[in-house]
Amino acid sequence: MEFLIEHHAALYGYFARAAIVAAGEEGRRAMAEATCLYGQQRGRRMALRAVRDGAQLDMNSYLLYGEWADKEGKNISQPLSVSPHYTTATTHCGWCEAWEKLGLLEYAKLYCQYVDENLVRGFAPALHLGIEGVLSAGADHCHFVWYGADLSGEAMADFARRKTQMGEQNQRDFLYHTAHLYRALTDTLRTQLPQCADSVIATAEQDFAGQYGPAALAAVQTAAIQDFSAI
Known part of the structure; x- marks a missing residue:
C-alpha cells in the first residue's frame, strides 16, 4: 500500500490522544518531547546531506533539503514576501485535514507547536523560524x-535551478x-511514561490498525527498525 500524509498525521493523532487521555499533562509533555526529537532528527539528516554536497547550513539550504514533497496537492501555500526574509502563508494543510476528519485535531495540534522549529534547530541551531500563526490553533493560515x-x-532563479537538479534524491516516502x-514516539513514551507507555502504545496501534488495517501497522513497525540518524 502507498502511505500518504494522512497516515503520518493519523499516527501522530492517535498517539497524542492515547497519551493525553492516559496521562494528562504528563502525556502532553511526553508527546511534546517526542515531537522535538522527531523534528531535530529530521533536521540533522537534512544538514548531513547539505554538508555532503558542500552547501552552507543557511535558511536557503534548509528550504532546499526538505525530505518530502506534497505529491497529493494537500497543502496550499503562497509567498507573502521574498525579501528581506522569505515569508509564506499556508491556507490548507493535509495534516489538519486528516486530524479534523478523524476527530483528532484537539490532541494532534501539539505537532504544530513543536515540529517546525525543531526541524530548523536540528538543521542548524543558529537559524530562526518565525511562526506567527498556525491553522491548527485557529489561525486562518500558517x-x-x-x-x-x-x-x-x-x-x-538559483534556488529553482538547484531544486530541479536535486530532483527527488533527498526525499523520503x-x-x-x-x-x-512511530520510532520517536515509542522510544520517548517508554522513557517518559514508563508506568503507562505500553498501554498508550497499544491503544494508538489498535486505533491506527482499525483505521488502515493490520498490514499498515505491520509495515510501519517493520520500517521503524532502522537508523533514522543515517542518510
Missing part, C-alpha cells in the same frame, strides 16, 4: 517567516516518515 532566506531576484515518527 504564517512562517524564514529568517535569513532572501529569495529575491537571482537568488530565486511517507512510509519512511511514518515509521520514523
Whole structure:
C-alpha cells in the first residue's frame, strides 16, 4: 500500500490522544518531547546531506533539503514576501485535514507547536523560524517567516535551478516518515511514561490498525527498525 500524509498525521493523532487521555499533562509533555526529537532528527539528516554536497547550513539550504514533497496537492501555500526574509502563508494543510476528519485535531495540534522549529534547530541551531500563526490553533493560515532566506531576484532563479537538479534524491516516502515518527514516539513514551507507555502504545496501534488495517501497522513497525540518524 502507498502511505500518504494522512497516515503520518493519523499516527501522530492517535498517539497524542492515547497519551493525553492516559496521562494528562504528563502525556502532553511526553508527546511534546517526542515531537522535538522527531523534528531535530529530521533536521540533522537534512544538514548531513547539505554538508555532503558542500552547501552552507543557511535558511536557503534548509528550504532546499526538505525530505518530502506534497505529491497529493494537500497543502496550499503562497509567498507573502521574498525579501528581506522569505515569508509564506499556508491556507490548507493535509495534516489538519486528516486530524479534523478523524476527530483528532484537539490532541494532534501539539505537532504544530513543536515540529517546525525543531526541524530548523536540528538543521542548524543558529537559524530562526518565525511562526506567527498556525491553522491548527485557529489561525486562518500558517504564517512562517524564514529568517535569513532572501529569495529575491537571482537568488530565486538559483534556488529553482538547484531544486530541479536535486530532483527527488533527498526525499523520503511517507512510509519512511511514518515509521520514523512511530520510532520517536515509542522510544520517548517508554522513557517518559514508563508506568503507562505500553498501554498508550497499544491503544494508538489498535486505533491506527482499525483505521488502515493490520498490514499498515505491520509495515510501519517493520520500517521503524532502522537508523533514522543515517542518510
